[in-house]
Amino acid sequence: MKKRYADGLIPGNNSKARQDVALQMKAARLDRSMTQQELAEITGTKKSNISRMESGNYNPSLDFMVKVAGGMGKQLSIKLE
Numbered sequence: 001m002k003k004r005y006a007d008g009l010i011p012g013n014n015s016k017a018r019q020d021v022a023l024q025m026k027a028a029r030l031d032r033s034m035t036q037q038e039l040a041e042i043t044g045t046k047k048s049n050i051s052r053m054e055s056g057n058y059n060p061s062l063d064f065m066v067k068v069a070g071g072m073g074k075q076l077s078i079k080l081e
Contacts, residue, residue: 022056042071
């Protein structure tokens with residue numbers, strides 16, 4: 001897998017936001033009692049993509065996050081503070 005950043009680390013100013021999204025996505029999946037594999041099949045992606053997203057090691061597109069949220073019967077909502 002090609003790393004997006006030379007040192008493999010997420011830039012500091014984005015890491016908290018990415019981790020917050022990752023935790024919310026994982027919590028939503030677990031609330032639905034779904035496995036990563038089940039969610040991947042519903043959304044038409046690989047289990048590894050779901051796993052990377054939930055770990056915060058993946059910078060998913062907005063379209064992908066909308067698709068994953070929809071696969072869990074949820075809507076994606078973005079809040080700017």
